[in-house]
Amino acid sequence: MKNANIxxxxxxxxxxxxxxxxxxESEGSALELHLVDCAECVDExxxxxxxxxxxxxxxHIEFDPLETPRFEVSYxxxxxxxxxxxxxxxxxxxxxxxxxxxxxxxIVSVLVIGLAWMRSGDEEIIxxxxxxxxxxxxxxxxxxxxxxxxxxxxPRIEVTDQKPIVxxxxxxxxxxxxxxxxxxxxxxxxxxxxxxxxLDPKQATAKNEVKAAPTLNAFDDEEDTSLxxxxxFEDLGTR
Amino acid sequence: xxxxxTDEKLVELAVSKDPDAFGEIMKRWERKxxxxxxxxxxxxxxxxxxxxxxxxxxxxxxxxxxxxAKVSSWLHRIAVNQCLTTKRRAxxxxxxxxxxxxxxxxxxxxxPAHRSPAxxxxxxxRLIIVRQAVSSLPVDLRQVIVMKEFEEMTFQEISETLxxxxxxxxxxxxTALRQLRMxxxxxxxxxx
Numbered sequence: 001m002k003n004a005n006i007x008x009x010x011x012x013x014x015x016x017x018x019x020x021x022x023x024x025e026s027e028g029s030a031l032e033l034h035l036v037d038c039a040e041c042v043d044e045x046x047x048x049x050x051x052x053x054x055x056x057x058x059x060h061i062e063f064d065p066l067e068t069p070r071f072e073v074s075y076x077x078x079x080x081x082x083x084x085x086x087x088x089x090x091x092x093x094x095x096x097x098x099x100x101x102x103x104x105x106x107i108v109s110v111l112v113i114g115l116a117w118m119r120s121g122d123e124e125i126i127x128x129x130x131x132x133x134x135x136x137x138x139x140x141x142x143x144x145x146x147x148x149x150x151x152x153x154x155p156r157i158e159v160t161d162q163k164p165i166v167x168x169x170x171x172x173x174x175x176x177x178x179x180x181x182x183x184x185x186x187x188x189x190x191x192x193x194x195x196x197x198x199l200d201p202k203q204a205t206a207k208n209e210v211k212a213a214p215t216l217n218a219f220d221d222e223e224d225t226s227l228x229x230x231x232x233f234e235d236l237g238t239r
Numbered sequence: 240x241x242x243x244x245t246d247e248k249l250v251e252l253a254v255s256k257d258p259d260a261f262g263e264i265m266k267r268w269e270r271k272x273x274x275x276x277x278x279x280x281x282x283x284x285x286x287x288x289x290x291x292x293x294x295x296x297x298x299x300x301x302x303x304x305x306x307x308a309k310v311s312s313w314l315h316r317i318a319v320n321q322c323l324t325t326k327r328r329a330x331x332x333x334x335x336x337x338x339x340x341x342x343x344x345x346x347x348x349x350x351p352a353h354r355s356p357a358x359x360x361x362x363x364x365r366l367i368i369v370r371q372a373v374s375s376l377p378v379d380l381r382q383v384i385v386m387k388e389f390e391e392m393t394f395q396e397i398s399e400t401l402x403x404x405x406x407x408x409x410x411x412x413x414t415a416l417r418q419l420r421m422x423x424x425x426x427x428x429x430x431x
């Protein structure tokens with residue numbers, strides 16, 4: 001409230017001038033007369049004066065005793081033209097504008113020629129080497145060849161129903177759309193190959209690769225034989 | 240001979256590579272610029288550095304001085320900008336310090352040299368409070384109060400230097416002192 005009143009007071013603007021002794025004599029007298037009647041302005045004047053005194057005191061105690069430092073500005077350090085000044089100085093030369101224009105034109109020409117040359121080079125390369133087409137080998141064909149391409153030497157044939165077989169040649173492998181399932185060859189123990197009489201192990205292994213499945217029916221044949229013998233005994237008994 | 244020339248004439252000579260002309264400008268303004276920097280920054284070493292940087296910046300850009308403004312205005316503008324730069328740097332440093340210090344309160348950092356009030360006099364504590372109060376004023380208010388108290392310029396001189404109407408300068412000084420009064424009433428409780 002007090003502040004609002006004081007800001008409305010017509011003497012508030014003169015108060016600081018009076019405080020710093022910058023009012024004319026007549027203006028100062030008018031303010032003094034006003035202060036006699038206006039208690040709020042007196043309070044305000046006291047508050048502002050005390051604030052000013054604090055700053056004055058600070059300056060008097062801390063700043064006044066200080067000697068003015070010796071400032072040095074040497075030509076070597078100070079006259080450092082900025083990059084814009086340097087640029088301006090270069091372009092101020094009479095030869096600069098035509099020279100830079102010519103250089104810019106030359107650079108652009110080189111770029112355009114280079115770009116055109118690169119494009120024509122690309123077209124020549126395409127004409128000489130048409131893009132190779134990847135032909136996917138049909139899965140069935142690969143499977144057909146597989147028994148011949150499988151290794152023929154080795155104690156075991158590690159071929160199962162689930163294991164995918166990839167085309168033997170690397171190129172074919174790359175071109176295959178997806179892995180193929182092995183032909184249904186049942187696993188044969190290594191001993192089977194050895195047990196085949198009259199055959200070289202290599203030949204036996206090869207045989208196993210091709211005709212492995214029928215050999216496993218041997219057990220069933222024996223069983224059948226035993227059954228037939230039982231029937232024979234029964235027949236003999238009845239007789 | 241140089242002493243009789245105006246600031247503007249000295250600048251012209253300095254631009255034309257007269258080595259003594261800028262020296263004369265410095266001689267005329269060094270105390271006032273130092274006072275301005277001291278009032279704005281509150282520390283002697285910061286003020287010295289800022290004033291030094293002010294003169295270097297002025298000399299480097301002397302060719303850009305157009306003569307439309309007064310030399311005093313130009314120098315004050317450079318000095319105030321330099322003080323603001325110095326303050327920003329100090330603030331960044333203080334933030335780094337606080338980070339390193341595990342977030343110690345700002346109040347303690349503001350007066351690191353006076354962490355033990357027990358061995359300081361009441362007057363010294365009061366000066367710290369005043370310095371802080373002035374430092375926390377808005378730049379435009381701080382500038383006029385520092386020019387008035389530290390540079391001892393008249394309202395008219397401030398008006399011409401800042402290129403502001405006389406009434407605006409008076410109003411700013413008045414507002415600055417009122418705000419200072421309020422801060423001085425509040426700060427002892429915040430600091431104590």
